[in-house]
Structure formats: C-alpha cells, structure tokens
Amino acid sequence: MFLRQSGIHHASYSADRALFPIPFDRWAVAVLLAFGLAAPWLVSSLTLSTYLLPWIVWTTAALGLNLILGWAGQFHFGYAAIMGIGAYATVHGTRHGIPFEIAIVLGGLTAAAIGVVFSFTALRVKGLYLALSTLALQFCMDWVISHVPAISGGTQATLQAPPLKILGQGVSSETGYYYLALAWCLLVTVFMLNLKRSSLGRALVAVREKDFAAAVIGVNSFYYKLVAFATSSFIGGVTGAVLIFSFYHAVTPEQFAVNVSIEVLAMVIVGGLASIIGSFFGAAFILLMPGLMNALITWVSARLGLGLSVETLAHLPHAVYGALIIAFLLVEPMGLGKLYNNVRNYLLVWPFGYTRK
Amino acid sequence: MSDAAPSLLSINNVEVIYDHVSLAIKGVSIEVPRGGMVGLLGANGAGKSTLLKSVSGLLKTERGEVTRGEVRFDGRNIDALTPQERVELGIVHVLEGRRVFEHLTPDENLVAASAVRGGRADMLRNRERVYGYFPRLHERRTAQAGYLSGGEQQMLAIGRALMTQPRLLMLDEPSLGLAPFLVAEIFEIIRRINREEQLSVLLVEQNAIAALEVVSHGYLIENGRIVMHDSSEAMKKNPDIQEFYLGGGAARDFHGIKHYRRRKRWLT
Amino acid sequence: MDWTLFAELAVNGALSGLMYSLVAMGIVLIYKSSSVPNLAQGALTMLSAYIVLAIAGALKAPLWLAIPLAMAVMFGIGMGIERVALRRLAGRPIIMILMMTLGLDIFVRAATMTLWGGTARPLPLGISDAPLFLGPLLLNRAYVVGALVALVLFAVFFFFFRTRRGIVLRAIADDYTASWSVGISVERGVALSWAMSSVVATAAGVLWGSIQGVDQSLSQLLLKGIAVAVLGGMDSVGGAILAGILLGVIENTASGFLDPLVGGGSRDLVVAAILVLTILVRPHGLFGREDIERI
Numbered sequence: 008m009f010l011r012q013s014g015i016h017h018a019s020y021s022a023d024r025a026l027f028p029i030p031f032d033r034w035a036v037a038v039l040l041a042f043g044l045a046a047p048w049l050v051s052s053l054t055l056s057t058y059l060l061p062w063i064v065w066t067t068a069a070l071g072l073n074l075i076l077g078w079a080g081q082f083h084f085g086y087a088a089i090m091g092i093g094a095y096a097t098v099h100g101t102r103h104g105i106p107f108e109i110a111i112v113l114g115g116l117t118a119a120a121i122g123v124v125f126s127f128t129a130l131r132v133k134g135l136y137l138a139l140s141t142l143a144l145q146f147c148m149d150w151v152i153s154h155v156p157a158i159s160g161g162t163q164a165t166l167q168a169p170p171l172k173i174l175g176q177g178v179s180s181e182t183g184y185y186y187l188a189l190a191w192c193l194l195v196t197v198f199m200l201n202l203k204r205s206s207l208g209r210a211l212v213a214v215r216e217k218d219f220a221a222a223v224i225g226v227n228s229f230y231y232k233l234v235a236f237a238t239s240s241f242i243g244g245v246t247g248a249v250l251i252f253s254f255y256h257a258v259t260p261e262q263f264a265v266n267v268s269i270e271v272l273a274m275v276i277v278g279g280l281a282s283i284i285g286s287f288f289g290a291a292f293i294l295l296m297p298g299l300m301n302a303l304i305t306w307v308s309a310r311l312g313l314g315l316s317v318e319t320l321a322h323l324p325h326a327v328y329g330a331l332i333i334a335f336l337l338v339e340p341m342g343l344g345k346l347y348n349n350v351r352n353y354l355l356v357w358p359f360g361y362t363r364k
Numbered sequence: 365m366s367d368a369a370p371s372l373l374s375i376n377n378v379e380v381i382y383d384h385v386s387l388a389i390k391g392v393s394i395e396v397p398r399g400g401m402v403g404l405l406g407a408n409g410a411g412k413s414t415l416l417k418s419v420s421g422l423l424k425t426e427r428g429e430v431t432r433g434e435v436r437f438d439g440r441n442i443d444a445l446t447p448q449e450r451v452e453l454g455i456v457h458v459l460e461g462r463r464v465f466e467h468l469t470p471d472e473n474l475v476a477a478s479a480v481r482g483g484r485a486d487m488l489r490n491r492e493r494v495y496g497y498f499p500r501l502h503e504r505r506t507a508q509a510g511y512l513s514g515g516e517q518q519m520l521a522i523g524r525a526l527m528t529q530p531r532l533l534m535l536d537e538p539s540l541g542l543a544p545f546l547v548a549e550i551f552e553i554i555r556r557i558n559r560e561e562q563l564s565v566l567l568v569e570q571n572a573i574a575a576l577e578v579v580s581h582g583y584l585i586e587n588g589r590i591v592m593h594d595s596s597e598a599m600k601k602n603p604d605i606q607e608f609y610l611g612g613g614a615a616r617d618f619h620g621i622k623h624y625r626r627r628k629r630w631l632t
Numbered sequence: 633m634d635w636t637l638f639a640e641l642a643v644n645g646a647l648s649g650l651m652y653s654l655v656a657m658g659i660v661l662i663y664k665s666s667s668v669p670n671l672a673q674g675a676l677t678m679l680s681a682y683i684v685l686a687i688a689g690a691l692k693a694p695l696w697l698a699i700p701l702a703m704a705v706m707f708g709i710g711m712g713i714e715r716v717a718l719r720r721l722a723g724r725p726i727i728m729i730l731m732m733t734l735g736l737d738i739f740v741r742a743a744t745m746t747l748w749g750g751t752a753r754p755l756p757l758g759i760s761d762a763p764l765f766l767g768p769l770l771l772n773r774a775y776v777v778g779a780l781v782a783l784v785l786f787a788v789f790f791f792f793f794r795t796r797r798g799i800v801l802r803a804i805a806d807d808y809t810a811s812w813s814v815g816i817s818v819e820r821g822v823a824l825s826w827a828m829s830s831v832v833a834t835a836a837g838v839l840w841g842s843i844q845g846v847d848q849s850l851s852q853l854l855l856k857g858i859a860v861a862v863l864g865g866m867d868s869v870g871g872a873i874l875a876g877i878l879l880g881v882i883e884n885t886a887s888g889f890l891d892p893l894v895g896g897g898s899r900d901l902v903v904a905a906i907l908v909l910t911i912l913v914r915p916h917g918l919f920g921r922e923d924i925e926r927i
C-alpha cells in the first residue's frame with residue numbers, strides 16, 4: 008500500500024545490496040531520523056529524559072546483546088555485568104582526570120577484555136551450559152564489583168560520576184545527554200546494519216547455524232566467537248558508560264545486577280533474534296510496559312475501589328511482566344521484529360498477495 | 365482392490381504443506397494390502413518421509429499439515445488422531461536415520477516402546493520375540509544404544525517399533541549407511557516378520573535394487589507425485605527404473621534422458 | 633589450623649548441601665525427563681512454602697496435614713505449567729525454553745509476592761533448636777532432618793527411573809520425535825515430570841522455610857540448585873546428591889575461611905565459581921550423560 012512495490016525488482020547488484028533497498032524504507036528512516044534529531048524541541052523535557060533517553064540507551068544495549076545472541080548464536084546471560092564493567096571503568100577513568108572521550112573508549116576496551124574471558128567458556132561449551140556459565144560469571148562480577156571497595160567506592164556506596172564534558176565543553180542539559188545517547192545509538196545501529204552484509208556478519212551466522220560445519224568450510228569459529236564476544240562487549244561497555252553519564256549520573260552495583268541482564272535478554276527475545284528493528288521494539292516494550300502496567304493497575308483499582316495494598320501494587324506489574332514474556336514466547340516466538348516483517352511483507356506485495364505463493 | 369476387503373492402509377489424494385507455504389506432496393494415493401509388503405521408491409526430497417509422517421501423525425511437530433485428501437487405516441479415517449492413538453491402532457513408523465534412544469540400553473529402548481499396551485508379562489514376551497529376530501541385539505542388550513554400530517542401531521529401531529505390536533510397519537530408509545550384506549540381512553528379517561506374523565510393511569527406500577527384491581509392489585514418487593505403480597517384477601524390468609534407480613542401462617545417451625524427462629513432465 | 637572447626641564446617645556443609653540437593657533434584661527430574669532446564673525451580677520452592685502456610689492458615693490445619701495438601705496443589709500447578717507454558721514450545725530452540733523458564737520464574741515470584749506480601753513468616757516444623765552433638769561436633773538438627781529427606785527422595789527416584797514409566801521419561805528426554813513415533817505420550821510424560829518436580833520443590837520449600845523463614849529469599853536457592861545439578865550432571869539424581877554434599881562442604885569451609893578475609897558474603901561467589909569451573913572442566917558434571925556425537 009505505502010510501499011508500492013508489488014515484489015522486489017532490483018536491476019543491479021548495488022541496488023540489491025543497498026542498506027535500505029526499498030524507497031519507502033528510506034523515507035521512513037529519514038523521517039524517524041529527523042524526528043530523533045528534533046525530539047528535544049518536539050517533546051517535553053520530561054518525556055525526553057524519562058522515556059526517549061532510556062529507550063535509546065537500552066536499545067543500544069539490546070543491539071549489542073543481539074550481536075552475540077542473534078547473529079553469533081552464543082548465549083550471554085551476563086550482559087549487564089559487561090555493561091557495568093564499562094560503566095565503572097569509565098567513571099573511574101574520568102574521576103582520575105582522563106577526558107571523557109578517551110575514558111569511555113577505555114571503558115569499552117576493559118569491557119571487551121572481560122568479555123573475552125566470558126568467551127573462553129563459549130569456546131568450550133554451547134547452549135544451556137554457556138547460558139549457565141555466563142549467568143554464574145555475572146554473579147562473580149557482581150560480587151567483585153560490590154565487594155572490592157576500590158571499584159565500588161566502598162561497601163553499599165554509590166559512586167558519583169563527574170560532570171560530563173565533551174571536547175572540553177561541559178554538557179549538563181537533558182538535550183545534551185540525549186544527543187550523546189542518540190549519537191552512540193545511531194553509530195551502533197549503522198554498524199549492525201552493515202554487519203548484515205559484511206563477511207564478518209556472514210561468518211557469524213555460519214558459526215551460529217553449525218559451528219562444526221562452519222569450521223569445515225574454512226570459517227575459523229574460534230576466532231569469530233572471540234571477535235563476536237569482544238565486539239559485543241565493547242558495545243555493552245560503552246553503552247553502560249553512556250547510561251551512567253546521561254541517565255543515572257551515579258553508579259551502583261544494583262544497576263547492573265542479574266535481573267538487568269535478564270531484562271536486556273527479554274528485550275532481545277521479545278524484539279526478535281537478529282532483528283535490528285526488533286531491538287528497538289523490544290527495548291520499548293520491556294521499558295515502557297512496567298510503567299504502563301503500573302498506571303493501568305492503579306487506575307483500575309482506584310476506579311473499582313479495589314483498595315489494593317501498596318505491596319500488591321508494587322509486585323503486580325512484575326507478575327504481568329513475567330506473564331507477558333510467557334505470552335510472547337507462546338504467541339510469537341520470533342518476536343516483534345517478525346510481526347513487523349509480516350506486516351511489511353504483506354504490504355510489500357499488496358494488493359497482489361498471491362505473488363508470494 | 366475390491367470393496368469387500370479394503371486395504372489396511374489407503375492414502376487418498378493426500379497433499380501436505382509445510383509451514384503454510386511449501387508444498388511437499390501433491391495428491392498422492394497409495395494402498396497397502398493386508399499382510400502385503402509395498403515399496404515406495406524415490407530420490408532425495410521426493411516426499412517419501414513426508415508421506416510416512418502424514419500416516420504416523422508426526423507432521424504436526426514439524427509444522428506440516430495434511431491440507432487435502434485423507435488417510436484411512438483399516439477402513440477408518442485417521443486424520444484427526446494423535447500420533448499416540450495411531451500407534452494404538454497399530455501403525456508404527458521407524459524414523460529415517462535410526463533415532464534410537466541413545467542414552468538408554470537396548471533393553472530399555474524396547475521397554476520404553478512397550479508403554480502403549482500390555483502388562484509386564486506381555487512386554488517381556490514381546491522383548492524375547494524381538495531378540496529372537498535380532499540375536500545380535502541380545503548380545504549387546506546392556507550397552508548404551510548410542511554406541512551401537514549403525515546396523516545394530518537400525519535393528520534396534522525396528523525392534524523398538526515391533527514392541528508396539530503393530531499391524532502396519534513403516535520403514536524409512538532402513539538401508540541408510542549400511543553395508544550391502546547387512547542390508548540384505550535386515551531385509552530378510554523384515555520379510556520373515558512379514559510372513560510369520562502377517563505384518564503389513566510399507567518400505568521407503570532409495571536403494572531400489574534391495575527394496576524391489578523383497579516387496580511385492582512398488583510405487584515411484586517424484587517431486588511429490590506418484591509417477592509409477594506396478595508389481596516389483598514389472599518395475600525391475602522397466603527401462604526407466606533400470607536406468608535411473610537400478611544403475612543399469614549401458615547406453616546412457618542424452619536423448620534417453622530428455623525423453624524420460626519429457627515423459628515425466630507429462631505424467632505430472 | 634583448627635581441625636574441629638574445619639570438621640564441623642565440613643559436616644554441617646555436607647548436611648546443608650544435601651538440602652541444596654533437594655532443589656537440584658527438582659531441576660534434574662525435569663531435565664532428565666524432558667531436557668528442559670528449569671530456571672523457575674527456585675520460584676517454585678518459594679511458592680510451595682507460601683502455599684503450605686496459606687493452607688495451614690485457611691483451613692486451620694496442622695502442618696502435617698497442610699504439607700501433603702500443598703504437595704497435591706503443587707502437583708497440579710506443575711501439570712498446569714507444562715500444559716500452558718511448555719507444551720507449545722516442544723522442539724523449539726533451547727534459548728526460547730530458557731527464556732520461558734525465566735519468564736516463569738519472574739511471574740511465579742511476583743505473583744507470590746502479590747498474593748502474600750514480602751514480609752518474612754515463620755514456618756515452625758517443631759524441630760528442636762538444641763544442637764545435636766556428634767562427638768565433639770555440633771550439628772544443626774534441622775539440617776539433619778533435611779538431609780534425611782533428601783536421601784529418602786533420592787532412593788525413591790533412583791528406583792523410579794528404573795521402572796517402566798521412569799524409562800519412558802528418560803526416553804522422552806532423549807528424543808521427542810522418536811518417542812512420539814512409538815506411541816509415547818510426550819506431553820503426559822513432561823507434565824508428570826513437572827508435577828513430580830513441584831512436589832520435590834514443596835519438600836525443599838518447607839525445609840528451607842523452617843530454617844530461614846518464608847520470604848522471597850527462598851527463590852535464591854535457584855543458584856545453588858543449578859550449581860549442584862550441573863556439578864552432579866544435569867540428568868543424574870545420584871549426582872545431585874553427591875554434588876550437593878561436595879558443594880555444601882566446599883561452600884561452607886571455603887566461606888568459613890574467606891569470609892573473615894573479605895568481610896562476609898563469599899558464599900554465592902564460591903557457588904558461582906564452582907558452577908563456572910564445572911562447566912569449563914567437565915560440562916556434563918560428575919555423573920551426567922555425555923552427548924554422543926557420532927559422524
């Protein structure tokens with residue numbers, strides 16, 4: 008309908024290999040980009056800082072996890088720990104006077120280095136055991152972060168992040184924070200989009216589908232798993248730092264605890280494995296849902312005079328969150344990205360639906 | 365076949381679609397008479413396994429479904445039954461690629477398959493019967509099934525199927541990856557079971573030479589359609605079969621191939 | 633080195649380790665009969681303890697009656713979980729199944745909290761607090777009872793998996809499709825395994841609840857249960873027992889010596905480290921089945 012294609016008819020390879028082969032997609036992306044850039048003037052600063060900003064940051068995190076989970080097919084149940092390492096490293100760096108731009112790269116590299124440690128288990132096991140060992144590593148990281156005062160800044164302490172300065176300019180407005188997050192998100196998105204059509208991306212997919220078979224056709228699965236873990240961890244580490252500097256402004260171990268890992272995982276799964284647009288949807292869903300549920304439940308209980316206790320009101324959204332994950336896996340295991348694609352594929356050939364058959 | 369004694373299994377004009385889109389078989393009809401032994405031949409991807417799954421009810425687990433036609437067993441439409449109910453009726457399917465329970469011993473494999481019917485005494489008697497057919501299995505009854513040789517695993521898969529006391533045994537490429545003498549041995553045992561117990565057999569094979577030796581009738585399936593049906597004697601003599609499935613035919617000229625292709629298209 | 637202290641730490645560690653085995657056994661039961669790694673076992677343990685209390689409260693029933701009733705309820709809940717959450721996932725990639733059990737974990741925990749609130753409640757089993765002396769060693773009576781229950785359950789399941797029904801469950805774990813092909817009702821088998829595991833969770837929930845009170849922290853037994861299950865081999869009931877003892881001893885002695893050094897809280901670290909090391913060194917655990925890869 009909007010796509011006006013009735014099938015895909017490329018006349019040249021370059022057209023076929025373009026990032027967005029279909030004009031409608033190009034337009035949609037341009038409009039969204041324009042909206043993203045103009046958002047500080049279009050929405051209230053409250054909306055910007057409580058919805059848009061976290062959404063963008065967590066989308067970036069979900070993209071990073073999707074790289075390892077969706078593309079390379081390696082389970083990672085400790086992604087929050089990786090983000091935490093990047094965040095702590097960056098905060099410590101800047102507190103020691105290293106400029107933010109350099110500190111954040113160092114933070115990302117530290118996270119990548121630790122991520123490679125995670126990958127050693129991936130070289131040995133896969134599937135369930137990889138999931139469990141990364142989960143256990145998450146516990147170890149949590150423990151180390153919260154029990155080594157040199158990292159956490161003392162037991163039970165929050166470590167204040169120094170004021171954000173980019174290229175010597177102090178950034179302290181919500182708009183500034185937002186642009187920082189947006190820039191990083193765009194960078195990662197473009198990277199992921201290009202990954203799809205690079206040899207690295209294809210090698211990762213080969214490793215995912217059957218690492219043994221990939222090795223037979225000359226893909227060094229050992230090397231690619233390492234690269235995948237390092238890259239994904241770098242993205243995670245930098246995202247963790249961005250999260251602290253643009254959103255939390257102070258860092259505590261709980262911000263990167265195991266339930267956060269599971270939340271990012273849920274974003275990826277709900278969004279759809281190996282789906283970029285899905286990561287955007289998934290992050291939005293998982294982030295917004297508890298708030299919406301909360302509002303809805305409070306509203307309903309007030310309207311019906313249920314008189315729910317504070318405790319019930321506090322836990323009910325979590326129960327709904329769990330139930331929604333379950334429902335999602337039952338109804339559309341391929342995630343929101345797949346739903347979007349279904350609609351898009353339908354519209355792509357509309358009104359000549361039979362051309363697909 | 366006369367109406368008075370309907371065949372044990374009759375597949376009428378069945379069409380199977382996987383994933384709502386891919387059409388795997390397109391209107392296939394097959395009859396297996398009581399106590400008969402029928403072969404189903406065809407190349408890779410022709411739709412042989414799909415057809416067996418439509419009879420045993422295992423399509424659903426692979427997102428496939430019968431979209432047209434019907435499967436009748438013993439005169440009764442079984443399309444709505446679960447795999448378990450079909451086994452209770454007496455249909456058993458020996459899966460392609462053996463698929464024994466690898467972490468169980470042969471003994472336990474046979475016990476697991478006896479769960480559908482009979483008490484303990486039945487089960488023990490049945491197991492002795494299976495070991496009677498496959499003495500080699502008896503020797504290795506306490507080894508882990510995953511470490512049996514390919515031939516022993518195939519015997520175990522067949523024995524396991526026999527534990528359900530079937531009336532129709534469907535075998536999917538039992539000769540896969542086995543040495544010729546083993547294939548002959550296994551086929552001989554199958555024929556013996558067929559004769560001694562009046563067990564009807566539907567044998568799927570790519571190994572046409574071996575299969576046509578034991579079956580009485582054969583069907584040839586290509587691209588999801590039956591393109592030939594005849595007695596095994598006649599099939600063995602058919603020049604096309606000889607050339608393409610039996611590996612015979614000295615003069616392999618392109619003209620012949622073209623001719624065959626054309627004829628095949630005409631048939632479909 | 634103080635050997636009495638060490639021995640006491642070790643023996644009490646072994647006893648509490650056997651109580652971890654109770655949680656691990658629930659995980660093993662499901663894995664052994666359907667190859668589903670259940671990450672919701674901690675949540676089920678917690679839920680069962682609350683259900684015992686709820687039944688005792690609502691019916692004014694004594695605990696010895698409330699516990700079997702709760703087991704019956706949990707049996708039904710286990711069946712229900714299979715029916716609603718897992719049946720449609722049969723044969724899906726493992727990541728989906730893991731995510732499903734994680735979703736169950738979140739749901740069950742939060743639903744329990746929603747229904748009953750988070751304040752800790754006592755669950756007095758009437759086991760005396762007076763220490764039990766074994767020579768010079770001081771033992772905790774509650775742990776002794778828990779360990780005995782674990783051993784009894786081990787014996788029960790050891791024999792169960794050699795019965796016809798038990799063999800069928802193991803066959804299902806091996807190959808769903810092959811099980812269907814010989815007429816095994818995979819759905820019923822998996823449901824049975826969830827039901828049994830939920831009953832075992834009730835035993836664990838009651839015993840742990842009587843020791844540390846009934847609250848949300850019961851669900852954190854998951855980490856220990858998983859570590860024990862993996863160390864023993866995910867599909868070995870006997871492994872779960874031995875690994876429980878081993879892990880309990882290591883955890884108790886190591887944290888006994890580490891805690892003063894790092895200022896407490898090293899238990900979870902030790903457990904997590906054991907889990908990682910097991911997976912790195914021997915992924916199939918002490919007694920688990922090794923995946924057979926033949927080409």
Ligand SMILES: Nc1ncnc2c1ncn2[C@@H]1O[C@H](COP(=O)(O)OP(=O)(O)OP(=O)(O)O)[C@@H](O)[C@H]1O
Pocket residue numbers: 382383386387388406407408409410411412413414415426427428460570
């Ligand atoms: N689960 C599935 N999903 C989608 N398509 C399938 C599925 N299984 C089989 N097909 C398709 O159905 C067709 C028939 O497959 P089938 O397995 O029945 O062939 P076959 O005759 O048994 O081949 P072979 O001799 O190689 O075993 C093939 O084109 C195959 O690609």
Ligand SMILES: [Mg+2]
Pocket residue numbers: 412413414460536
């Ligand atoms: Mg086949």
